[in-house]
């Protein structure tokens with residue numbers, strides 16, 4: 001079930017029956033090189049969660065589309081939240097869901113640059129309870145989709161050379177599976193074929209180091225077929241990983 005396509009009585013009944021977990025895809029809208037879609041980091045976890053929803057009894061929430069991407073702002077179309085804005089937004093998403101009775105929030109992330117901010121947001125949501133001396137009635141879990149069990153290995157087996165760390169062959173392949181008409185983008189000839197590596201600082205420094213936006217990758221290898229294999233394996237891994245988290249006992253929680 002998708003939250004956005006459910007009614008409130010359906011969600012109320014689901015919560016009353018003890019199904020108090022939700023999967024929240026979270027990503028970013030930022031340049032992904034000349035062959036990758038700007039929405040890649042939001043679209044990958046969204047596609048994987050949607051596929052998992054077809055295979056298991058999962059509730060999937062709305063995608064948190066805009067993340068912390070200040071370093072990509074030198075490329076048109078990139079959008080960012082400041083870390084403080086993103087933290088405040090995650091705190092409000094959490095409070096809304098917890099008020100309704102959700103107790104397990106599984107955030108499936110598509111952007112490495114979000115991780116520090118998401119973790120800080122989790123700490124904000126817990127601190128409100130810790131400082132009052134009350135047990136928090138919920139728990140978060142953050143998983144980068146490529147770190148679902150077995151997936152990093154699969155991605156590197158699909159693309160052993162030039163997988164990279166931004167505008168990666170595997171994330172571009174996942175989006176080409178979702179939107180195969182966009183796979184034509186991969187016919188471009190990129191120079192250099194494999195992009196350089198380096199540190200990530202501000203937007204001007206990023207644009208100077210990585211002129212076409214990629215880091216360490218050759219995403220022209222991406223195909224919809226490879227993307228489909230990655231989505232399928234990731235969806236199966238998500239169904240079991242989310243189920244284990246939703247069933248996890250927490251000493252601070254009743255039930």
Ligand SMILES: [Zn+2]
Nearest residue numbers: 040041167171
């Ligand atoms: Zn990405």
